[in-house]
Amino acid sequence: MTHTFDLRVYYEDVDLGGIVYYANYLRFIERARTEWIREMGIAQGALKDEAGVVFVVRRLEADYLSPARYDDQLQVRTALVEHRRTSLTLTQEVWRGETRMFSALVVLVSMSLEGRPVRLPAGLRL
Numbered sequence: 001m002t003h004t005f006d007l008r009v010y011y012e013d014v015d016l017g018g019i020v021y022y023a024n025y026l027r028f029i030e031r032a033r034t035e036w037i038r039e040m041g042i043a044q045g046a047l048k049d050e051a052g053v054v055f056v057v058r059r060l061e062a063d064y065l066s067p068a069r070y071d072d073q074l075q076v077r078t079a080l081v082e083h084r085r086t087s088l089t090l091t092q093e094v095w096r097g098e099t100r101m102f103s104a105l106v107v108l109v110s111m112s113l114e115g116r117p118v119r120l121p122a123g124l125r126l
Contacts, residue, residue: 001079001080002077002078002079003032003035003036003039003077003078003079004075004076004077004078005031005032005035005036005075005076005078006073006074006075006076007028007031007073007074007075007076008071008072008073008074009068009069009070009071009072009074010070011070013070014069014070018069018070019067019068019069020067020068020069020072022064025062025064025094025102025104026060026062028074028076028094028102029076029078029092029094029102029104029106031076032076032077032078032092033078033090033092033106033108036078037055042121047121048113051121052112052113053110053111053112053113053118053121054110054111054113055108055109055110055111056108056109056111057106057107057108058087058107058108058109059105059106059107060104060105060106060107061104061105062102062103062104063102063103063104064101064102065100065101065102065103066096066099066100066101067101068094068096068101068102072096073096074094074095074096074101075094075095075096076092076093076094076095077092077093077094077095078090078091078092079091079092081105083120085119085120086109086110086117086118086119086120087107087108087109087110087117087120088107088108088120089105089106089107089108090105090106090107090108091103091104091105091106092104092106
């Protein structure tokens with residue numbers, strides 16, 4: 001299953017040359033992950049408040065393949081690669097039409113507020 005998240009590049013996302021600043025790709029994929037988790041039926045705010053569980057990025061590998069520019073319409077595609085008792089491994093790619101602009105491998109860990117790994121919430125145990 002691949003989740004898609006559409007976004008447009010705004011002026012605040014680019015550098016002086018009109019190209020998306022490299023760190024903003026991380027913001028784009030974070031937004032897409034949040035929406036993917038929401039569509040799985042998990043409200044992260046409630047999960048934190050009621051169960052004391054949050055998600056943290058443990059590892060991220062990123063490849064910048066082609067520059068996105070101001071006003072581009074982009075799509076972030078998120079797919080589950082692997083799930084374990086306390087972690088998820090995802091691929092996240094940013095596309096402009098048929099061109100892949102950015103690719104990342106992301107490992108998320110489900111953690112207690114005290115910083116210890118805990119079992120994934122039921123909605124993410126696939």
